[in-house]
Amino acid sequence: MVYLDNAATTPMSPSVIDAMLEVMTNHYGNPSSIHNYGRDASKIIRQSRQTIADILEVPAHDIIFTSGGTEANNTALIGYALANQDKGRHIITTSIEHHSVLHATEYLKKRFGFEITYINPDENGLITTNTIKNALRDDTIIVSTMFANNETGSLLPIKEIGEILKDHQAVYHVDAVQVAGKVPIHPKELGIDFLSASAHKFHGPKGIGFLYSDSNKFDNLLHGGEQEDGRRPSTENIAGIVGMSQALIESSKEYDKNFSYIESLKEDFLEAISDLNFYKNEFGPTMPHVLNLGFPNQNQDMLLMKLDLAGIAISTGSACTAGAIEPSHVLSSIYGENSPKLKENVRISFSEYNTKDDVDKLANKLIEILGE
Known part of the structure; x- marks a missing residue:
């Protein structure tokens, strides 16, 4: 898991x-x-x-x-x-x-x-x-x-x-x-x-x-x-x-140690999926703990379901709106309410409890799913 x-x-x-x-x-x-x-x-x-x-x-x-x-x-x-x-x-x-x-x-x-x-x-x-x-x-x-x-x-x-x-x-x-x-x-x-x-x-x-x-x-x-x-x-x-x-x-x-470690996890993950077609929903300086990605023409709900079946938990956004059918109000305010990007984004969020093996498993599964 x-x-x-x-x-x-x-x-x-x-x-x-x-x-x-x-x-x-x-x-x-x-x-x-x-x-x-x-x-x-x-x-x-x-x-x-x-x-x-x-x-x-x-x-x-x-x-x-x-x-x-x-x-x-x-x-x-x-x-x-x-x-x-x-x-x-x-x-x-x-x-x-x-x-x-x-x-x-x-x-x-x-x-x-x-x-x-x-x-x-x-x-x-x-x-x-x-x-x-x-x-x-x-x-x-x-x-x-x-x-x-x-x-x-x-x-x-x-x-x-x-x-x-x-x-x-x-x-x-x-x-x-x-x-x-x-x-x-x-x-x-x-x-x-x-x-x-x-x-x-x-x-x-x-x-x-x-x-x-x-x-x-x-x-x-x-x-x-x-x-x-x-x-x-x-x-x-x-x-x-x-x-x-x-x-x-x-x-x-452990502020500095944890921050640096999570930065490295994020970098390792992005490197591992570098051959995939994706874009980052990243605007200005960010906390490395949260990474929001868009996969063009990939339905976010199907992607999350396949990852969940594989024992990998990520999300599409705020947990307080889980189960809601509305698109992200955050991305809507940036891209507009009719942007196709609102249906293809996922949120990956790290903590110091995660390992490189965790991000490698996610990367490999994404490569497998998106290569189907």
């Missing part, structure tokens, strides 16, 4: 599983309880929060635990917009965002009358700083972009956007789900006010993530308790929090 769909989710690290098992076995108290079991659980959460904060180089209080990237994105966008309507009702984002951002902004538009500007990629498939700058208005209160696209790996100009917002009232929200745990991220250096991350993208468990919030005023999406200083009521997922913390510790120790 070969798993190359790491942009959807990654396998959990053995040390993460061990850390979670130890917590589930020995530290099962409710963190809100005042007895010894509760205090023990609360201490573990504080330690994990501090660990994550130290890696991001931010105050521990600015880390809010969530159920994942979708909740973090919704909290930042909806929570901040509703709490700051007196400053303006205009939001800027891009047409290539994850649906948890696009649907959240559409909700704000339809339910509360916010005005949303969606920035489209330019003729080179890029989101540029100037297009963001030109879209800014006096009543803009949020700019939201992803750090790297989940379908193409394209990196957005995060630091440059943060720079132009220094003298503007708008806060900057960054969906870093595809980047957290893969490269160092220091929100304060980048001018980021809100940052979303999800543990299962960097070998942690599913169902846990965090939102970095630079002490901005925002409305809660949940109500009912004082957990997370009242910002995210709900009994904390202690095992998940510990697992996420452990996963980020592991990843942060």
